[in-house]
Amino acid sequence: MRRLRTVVVAALAASALITAPAVALAQGENAVDVTSMAPPAKVEGVKAAAELNIQYQIQETGYWCGPAATRIAISAKNGNPPSQQQLANELPTTTNGTDWIGQVTRVLNNHVAGGWYETKEMPNDPPTQAQRDLLWRDIVLDVDKGYAIVANIVAPANNHPPGYPNYTIYHYFTIIGYNSDNMTVKIADPANFGGNQIYWLTFNQLATLIPPKGYSA
Template identity: 70%
Template sequence: MTSNVDRRTLLKTGAISALAVAAGSAATLTSAAPAQAANWVVLNHEYQAQATGYWCGPAATRIALSARIAPPSQQTLANALGTTVNGTDYIGQVTGVLNNYLGTGWYETKNMPNDPPSQAQKDLLWRDIVLDINNNYPIVANIVAPPGNQPPGYPSDQTIYHYFTIIGYNPDTWQVYIADPANFSGNNHYWLSFDQLATLIPPKGYSA
């Protein structure tokens, strides 16, 4: 598939290619692929933990790019994203940088303003995950993780505003595989239920 294939054509025709393979090693941290299951898909990628407390956006973007190209540094991406000590302001900035580096128009910004999300928003999110991962495009998600609704290892007494990268999915269990640049408590890769993911993204959005 060339980088300028129109994703809407793929959705209409069902011409989704199976380009994904099990997750491999990273330059900074080597991660083992999860135990093989019949139908799950996890993309090859290069993992780096975020270099500063506010570079989750650049680090998540770098992980996504690494599935397709040799990615630039987090510093280069922080400059391109306009990231400051307050973080990366909006998921749309990630979308633009992904498309720019890949020379494509594949990525679109998907906002999820409803909290909890509507069923239509959840259905679109799952379709985007399957379509993008099957075509070797990781998804970058902007999340809000309050106490009581957090991925593994997160500080349980804080609300965490964050970016991470969706690099796989399991249609049998409705789970997604996350590469998390925060590396909270050593949790840099983990499975997350789709339902929980759908509650973490609102009121933010994702690049898919």
């Protein structure tokens, strides 16, 4: 069991599946450059790749990405996870979404034995090399031990996962696998944008999506 360490910070914008055309980046702007980023530090003594078995569900409302992503993560360890409605009540989630990743951490630890989850903030945009190293290490070690990770992301129009509409998306999704040979991560995305439910992202792109939010790992 890891010691639970939560860093409390001032709330940023409500973090759920919220569309914000007013803050979308212009279509003509250049995409985020991830080619120059150094690879994260290698994690020794783990498999080259691993994936978790989970129960996938599409989020039941436009603002329940937090409860849905949390349920997916719980299902990796608990074969009878709570409903999205119950988790929305516990987080709590409102029509404005789920405010902070720390709420997800608390609920995960209520439903997954061992108090494993911690809140990890990534306030720097772009993230520092130390933050990238920690994110990769958390993904590899968590997935190897059977724990899925919930990430709170901000995806502007020039840096989207597959199928996302062309404006800034505030969202939660679940990380359920990794492949260190090609530095990719497997995502279970409750939004189902364009029918994209479970897909692979490069680690570099994931690392640009989380700031200035955080993740539960």
